[in-house]
């Protein structure tokens with residue numbers, strides 16, 4: 001695990017140089033007490049002071065310089081590793097299997113890539129890098145103490161052994177508790193995001209009390225989790241204080257006793273006793289640091305692990321998949337069933353073929369399985385049984401189809417920025433001139449001219465400055481710019497005024513011309529304009545034919561047409 005951490009943080013490269021810098025930084029600090037010992041043992045002779053000060057000064061400068069270099073080196077590497085983890089994590093979010101993405105709340109993914117990793121940075125900036133220097137200092141001080149007086153060094157090292165063993169046990173407990181705390185904090189973030197995002201709905205439905213109870217529960221859980229990290233931390237601090245004080249006392253009392261020992265017994269000079277007192281201080285300081293920063297270190301590690309877990313999610317993209325053959329896509333859905341997680345089967349034995357270039361409208365009552373069918377075609381859900389082939393290639397063998405298979409949702413996602421920037425996302429390298437051309441081709445020039453700043457009109461966060469119909473028009477333009485070979489269009493059910501609806505229908509007609517299209521239709525006009533209508537009911541296709549054919553005979557579709565006409 002630790003070895004993997006070294007690799008992941010990019011610390012293995014140049015490990016020897018890192019170790020040398022750490023030894024220089026840690027060892028340099030220890031030279032001063034040794035020079036003091038020499039001066040004392042020489043009877044404080046003036047001629048020994050000058051060289052001692054010179055050696056001490058050089059040592060301090062070397063220690064300071066090495067420490068600076070080491071800090072910069074480690075900080076830069078670990079920050080680079082964190083940035084890499086963020087990038088990989090984000091890529092995994094985009095390549096995640098649809099089933100995993102469905103199960104994972106967005107706020108949890110955001111927390112793993114932001115606040116969780118921030119803990120690692122905070123720890124580093126708070127002196128986490130000193131871990132390395134301190135460990136080197138601890139080792140060097142321990143060795144020198146043993147050389148100076150093994151009689152004093154043995155009890156100190158034994159006490160240090162007790163402390164380190166105690167910390168090893170505690171850190172496991174502390175690590176586990178911080179792991180829980182980070183999970184509960186991420187839950188809290190999710191609850192807060194939901195509550196803030198849904199504030200208007202909560203106010204309008206008068207459900208503030210219910211929302212507050214849910215939020216309070218998340219706040220309490222996070223608080224309790226954080227409190228649960230404390231007893232082990234306090235236990236660790238107490239153990240540290242007791243053993244560290246015992247080490248200092250041992251050296252002081254033992255030193256005095258040995259220095260006064262009678263003839264025949266091994267004697268310590270006063271200089272050696274003073275040096276030992278300094279050395280034990282150098283020995284215990286890193287231990288104190290380790291004790292105090294154990295909590296922060298475990299919190300940082302817990303954050304790192306959560307981010308790494310996300311970065312380690314297997315990509316759902318098929319690396320050596322077969323590319324989608326060029327041209328309009330033929331769709332073959334063979335006896336496909338679908339379910340969400342362990343839930344009931346919601347699509348049963350769906351078997352249908354869509355010819356290249358055909359425009360198929362999917363209709364049916366709410367909950368009949370239309371969206372599930374669309375999710376299967378666009379790989380946002382894997383079939384529970386059966387196979388789907390696009391132009392003959394089974395979906396589970398197909399290479400990424402970005403730009404070739406495009407879903408146009410009811411409410412297309414728009415990033416904060418201009419309309420131009422959002423539409424250009426459809427095709428990498430597209431220019432504003434391309435955007436204007438595609439808007440013209442879709443017959444949307446009047447709409448564009450009516451916007452305050454034309455293509456430079458800002459759309460606001462998630463496109464909130466545009467109407468629902470305008471967002472769908474922007475989505476249509478973006479899709480048209482992508483020039484896909486299979487379009488899955490989820491028609492908006494509401495929020496579109498009649499004029500925009502006409503514009504949407506006209507643009508849709510241009511977009512679908514010559515390309516395979518599956519439209520989830522909520523309006524009769526969309527079904528009428530399609531080559532064929534598939535009628536879903538209870539998760540099954542119960543009718544298939546042209547609008548005219550199906551409307552003319554009794555059945556589900558005729559009922560739907562009746563309902564549309566009455567509306």
Ligand SMILES: Nc1ncnc2c1ncn2[C@@H]1O[C@H](COP(=O)(O)OP(=O)(O)OP(=O)(O)O)[C@@H](O)[C@H]1O
Nearest residue numbers: 102340343346364365366367368369370371372373
């Ligand atoms: N994410 C999900 N998790 C669990 N069940 C789901 C999920 N999405 C849909 N379902 C269930 O699958 C069934 C089909 O739903 P689907 O969304 O495909 O219907 P639909 O015909 O598109 O309905 P609508 O016209 O209201 O969008 C429904 O019973 C629904 O409750």
